[in-house]
Amino acid sequence: MDLPIAVLPGDGIGPEVTAAALRVLEPVTKKFGHRLQPQYASVGWAAIDECGQALPPATCAVCRRNQAILFGAVGRPDRDQSLPPPQRPERVALLELRRGLFANLRHIVLPPALAGQSPLKEHLLADGIDILIVRELTGGLYYGRPQEIIGQAPQRRAVDTMAYAEPEIRRILKVGFESARRRRRRLASVDKANILATSALWREVARAMAADYPDVRLEHLYVDNASMQLLRRPGDFDVLVTENTFGDILSDEASMLAGSIGLVPSACLGEPDENGRSATPFYEPIHGSAPDIAGRNIANPVGAILSAAMMLEHTFGLLQEAKVIRAAVLAALRDPNYRTADLGGAATCSAMTDAVIAALGA
Ligand SMILES: NC(=O)c1ccc[n+]([C@@H]2O[C@H](COP(=O)([O-])OP(=O)(O)OC[C@H]3O[C@@H](n4cnc5c(N)ncnc54)[C@H](O)[C@@H]3O)[C@@H](O)[C@H]2O)c1
Structure with a gap:
């Protein structure tokens, strides 16, 4: 099965955690015989710096062309203040990309x-x-x-x-x-x-x-x-x-x-309108861009990895593949050596991701 997805890393820890999610998605989708087709696009301050807009038309086009959006986070408190609230990246990007998506799912897991x-x-x-909130x-x-x-x-x-x-x-x-x-x-x-x-x-x-x-x-x-x-x-x-x-x-x-x-992933889902068209489903960890820890390879990647699992389940109907990812995350979290600082450990974002990947085959 082809899996065409738009990947919007955004700002702060967004790029680190979306990279982690993609690293986990690749072996899982390959193992089950699917073709992951990520198309990257810029959003947030990263996009403003590139072309002057938080949500450029090219990014909207990428989102429309693909079957799901995997989103990191946007926002830089040090620069957000320079814009009036309605023009800040979080408002601009999230409002537009979630338009028409009536179901917000948050999956809360604590092993x-x-x-x-x-x-x-x-x-x-x-x-x-293990609670799924449907709002x-x-x-x-x-x-x-x-x-x-x-x-x-x-x-x-x-x-x-x-x-x-x-x-x-x-x-x-x-x-x-x-x-x-x-x-x-x-x-x-x-x-x-x-x-x-x-x-x-x-x-x-x-x-x-x-x-x-x-x-x-x-x-x-x-x-x-x-x-x-x-x-x-x-x-x-x-x-x-x-x-x-x-x-x-x-x-x-x-x-x-x-x-x-x-640790917490989320999804925003819609349904086709009378013309059979629907907004592209949107998946993101619930956290923001966490500028205090950005660029240090210490962010917890689990929310983003589990958002990718929600995407496999809800957009592509790949329940078994999603289950494999969730089981690997739980297995990795059981080992205190692979917990990131927010969980009281000393593991890096990439080490935690390596542990999840290693647990995929288990
Ligand atoms: N959906 C989004 O893109 C989104 C959501 C919320 C906030 N924001 C934006 O993010 C920026 C920062 O907002 P904030 O500080 O209020 O919230 P935040 O979620 O970015 O951070 C809150 C605290 O949680 C920690 N944290 C967050 N994610 C973490 C992770 N994966 N691993 C370890 N620790 C993590 C941070 O280090 C920080 O101490 C702001 O510009 C805000 O507007 C964006």
Whole structure:
């Protein structure tokens, strides 16, 4: 199978961690008889320095031509200040490249061997954590209109609007159900159905869809309870699906459970429009460009490597290949000699990557 992908390394540690992901992808795809076809393009300050734009048209063209985008990170705090916020690379590049991608997935994995890294007590992590958060990304409170401040001080009013149409709810729940089916077959649907009309509709749609997924165990949780349960029994969660605002908060909370931001991968997925065209799926580690450690070969490459695994699974349907990468990452993390500084070790980014590659054949 041909695997045409756009690779956008970006700024700071972006180039180091995307290079690590490509080093892992090459042997895995080769072993399974695929042809990896990476096409590199510049983004962020790297692109501004090359041609004056954070997201040049040539980069957009590369993204459109390929079936997935593997992204590093953008942003340089020392230079970001020189531009007004809407023109800063993070805003320009991420807004445009994620346009139309309604499903944001974050995969939070903490193997038992790394339980000491998590802010939670170790006895809560005896079986490790493996949670996939599926967050709706293009609707809800952040996009609903009206959204404004009305009137004159000191009597002003402010309004935000939370609105969801049934098809929007159905398509994100479908990602949740299908993901659960590929994993441990448990889906936690998070809402506030005791108060919010959007959540009442959400729950009704989830219940109706459950009939099509009899093999998936569906659990409904109110968002306040979900935020507690994530800390009390994180090992019980498999897939958690929720709307935009709840997902924003819960995915950050859950990411902290992994103990390092460097471990967490993500994906943004869309669906074809009425003309059969869809935005190119986007995969990136959740961390930023980490300028404090850039260029020193000490960044944790795992978030980027696992983002590549998500790409194989979600864009190309290569479940076995993705599984092999995830197993190799867990095997490498078990050895304290191959942990990077954020995990309390002394391994370099390239040594950690070598360890993952060595574990691929195991
Ligand atoms: N998607 C993106 O491209 C994205 C996301 C967040 C921030 N940013 C940008 O990145 C720049 C830096 O932002 P920040 O410092 O707030 O967040 P950051 O994620 O870059 O760094 C936060 C802290 O985590 C550490 N860290 C991050 N990734 C790591 C890794 N893989 N291994 C080891 N340690 C790691 C850093 O060293 C730093 O101490 C800013 O310009 C910001 O706008 C970009």
